[in-house]
Amino acid sequence: MNLAQILALILFIAMFVLIVMDKIERHYVTMACGVLTLAGVFGLAMRSTDAIMETLNVKSIFTVGFWYAAGTAEESTAGINWATIIFIAGMMVMVEGMAESGFFRWLCMKLAKLVHYKPIPLFITFMLMSAFLAMFIDSITVILFLAAVTIELAKLLKFDPVPMILSEIFCANLGGSATMCGDPPNIIIGTSLGYSFADFITNTGAIAAISLVLVVIYYFFVFRKELAGEKLSQADVDAMPDPKEAITNKTAFAISCLIFLCAVVLLVTHAQTGLTVAFIGTVIAAITLLVAGTKAVKLLKKVDYKTLLFFVGLFMVVGGLEQTGILEIIAGFIGNVSHGNLKLMVAIILWVSAIASAFVDNIPFAATMIPVIKSLAATQGVDLSTLAWALSMGTDIGGSATPIGASANVVGTSVATKNGYIIGWGKYCKSAAPATVIVILVSMVFIFIRYC
Amino acid sequence: MAKQTIISISREFGSGGHEIAEKIAQHLGLKFYDRSMLDEIANKLNVKVEVLEKYDEAPRNFLMTRRVGNHTNSMAEILAEYQFDFIRDKAASGESFVIVGRCSETVLKNHDCLISIFVNGDREHKLARVKEKYQLSESEAVAKMLRHDKKRKLYHNRHSDYKWGDSRYYDLCINSSPLGVDKTAHVLECYIQDRMAAMK
Known part of the structure; x- marks a missing residue:
């Protein structure tokens, strides 16, 4: 190992430990480790301004392909994945606009009313809603609103909200794995390897759909005793808050619903229209801000800039590993262990990703593994997309x-x-760990049957 | 009406800081808050106080918990936030009180009426006290003392910009060993009364 590789590895490990x-x-x-990667690894050890420029990757933003990729899906080069960052920022603005109008609370209350506040239908509906929303909106926002409404309903209806919250969390992660924009690892995988929304929905989406059926059945059997609550009287139902009360501003509510629909349509059709996710994120944010009028500044202030900076720094550190060839060494190791056997490669990527993601942040893990699977596909002559779906399911579900x-x-x-x-580790893992194993097994069998 | 006074007493384990704080509150006729604030929080959360007790003044387990933005799933940190809110609410209500630990000198650092005190002690005195109070052997007492001080230090330093027991950040740091609990409490009362007079 040379000095640059050692430095890059030290900075990467230091970043993980500090996180x-x-x-x-x-x-x-991540920003400090990223800057140190640029200065120490590329500047001092490699003396390569090209490596710095490639990792900063600013040039890519000013290319047509970054915004419009007619005929082919966009593909980012190494370094900072600006498409991911711009898309996430755009979606953050849209979600803030939706939350401000009362959309999420209204949706939860409306669905609860539709199932007459009965615990078991409520349990299943909220699981499905969690999975569906997480396909397009970040899972943090989905769970933030769902968990809050679940607790509110549990207090009014006198049931234990923990089983519902645990199943909602699992379904949010599962829903996120179904699409390109559902979970940050998928956005990074999609933009880095040039996969479209349709590619994800027909591959990880199919796995997630099968898994969702099994997961709903699994959670129902696990929590059926806790869900058998007291019978509700008409007076109890009448005392429930009216969903309409959740809407803070009717016009803003209608507009935010329209913008959300627009975002879904643009994302679903982006392979056909050629509009990249960076473009979609920018347009959606611009429309949200335009219609927000004087509230635009307030929405902008609510954007989680810390997460965006986290991504920038993370990509710089991973860029250090990539430019110095560390990730090729890891890819070579996986290639040697699997002796070029695709099934074994898929199993290693899936299970290692799942186990690692269960304990460490899956975003840095996915960002690190993308160049690894790229190199693995190139050197072992296996299909990159097969490895990508294994990585996606492993990181998202693990x-x-x-x-x-x-x-x-x-x-x-x-x-x-x-x-x-x-909710401690015991209570959480008792239901979630077996569910995770079920979905990872489903993913493995699905990938084996369909691609290997 | 007397001007509001808040006395925050931080302490090393075995220094008698808790007892000193209790005596000061009693002598000055002030309310006293320590672990008892857990009762109110437990009541609010509808959980048993025993559940909360193990997380009281405890540091976050950084391997088993995580923070995402303003959300943490560490019970120790959630409880700390509840305690800080409790302390802030009491201070905002205009009440005068004595409070033991819970990073109160940091939480209330912007209150002019705050008097912050740190009570430490000589090792042999603290050890003798712990042995007697908890009926422990020498080695057990040493282990208990080290464990509690480490826990308090980690908890404090997690929630504060400065180090636990750093004299630069307290109004007064006092070693309770030379004078013992009663006389140390008396010295502190004289100081507090002078401070209260100066505040008027």
Whole structure:
């Protein structure tokens, strides 16, 4: 190993350790490690301004292909994945606009009313809604609103909200795995490897759909005793809050519904229209801000800039590993272990990703693994998309196994705990870990049958 | 009406800081908050107080918990936030009180009426006290003392910009060993009364 490789690896490990320790906010950690990668690895050890420029990747933003990729899906080069960052920023603005109008609360209350507040239909409906919303909206927002409404309903209807929250969290992660825009690892995989929304929905989406049926059945059997609550009287139902009360502004509500529909249509058809996710994110944010009028500044202030900076720094650090060839060494190792056997490669990527994502942030893991699978596909002559779907399912679903695996888990358990429903590791893993194993097994069998 | 006074007492394990705080509150006729604030929080959350007790003044387990934005699934951190809110609410209500630990000197640092005190002690005195109070052997007492001080230090440093027991950030740091609990409490009361007079 040369000096540049050693430095890049030290910075990468330091970044991971500091993120886990959480003493310093994670965006400071990735940005500091990213800047040190540029200065130390590329500047001092490699003396390569080209490597710095490639990793910063600013040029790509000013190319037509970044915004419009007619005929082919967009493909980012190495370094900072600006398409991911711009898309996530755009969706953040849209989601803030939707939340501001009361959309999420209204949707939860409306569906609860439609099933007459009965615990079992409510349980199944909220699981399906969680999975559906997470296909297009970040799972943190989905769980934040769902968990809060679940607790509110549980207090009024006198049932234990923990089974519902646990199943909603799992379904949010599962829904996120179905599409290109559902979960950050998928956005990074899609934009880095040039896959479209349709590619995801027909591959990971199909796996997620099969898994969702099994997961709903699984959670129903696991929690059926807890869900058998008291019978509701008409007076109880009448006392429930009216869904309309959730809408803070009717015009803003209607507009935010329209913008959301627009975003879904643009995303579903982006392979046909040639509009890239960076373009879609920008347009959706611009429309949201335009219609928000004087509230635009307020919406912009609510955008989670820390997460965006976290991504920028992360891509720089991973760029260090990529430029110095560390990731090729890892790819070579996986290639040697599997002796070029695709099934074995898929199994390694799927299970290693799942186990790692259960304990560490799946975003840095996915970002690191993308160049690995790229190199693996090139050197072993296997289909890159097969490895990509394995990586996607492994990182997205593996994170569901523990309370710290994915952001939705942290937010869901946090909301529950703050309301006196303490969800520890035991309670969480008892239902989520077997569900994770089921979905990973389904994914493995599906990929084996369809591609290997 | 007397001007609001809040006395925050941080302490090393075995230094008698808790007892000193209790005596000061009693002598000055002030409300006293310590672990008892958990009862109110437990009541609010509808959970058993025993469940919360193990997370009281405890640091976050950084391997088993995570933070996402303003959300954390660490019970220790959630409880700490509840306690900080409790302390802020009491301070905002205009009440005068004595509070033990819970990073109260940091939480209330912008309150002019705050008097912050740190009580430490000589090792042998603290050890003797712990042995007697908890009926422990020498080695058990040492382990208990080290464990509690480490826990308090980690908890404090997690929620504060400065280090636990750093004299630069407290109004007064006092070693309770030379004078013992009663006389140390008396010295502190004299100081507090002078401070209260200066505040008027």
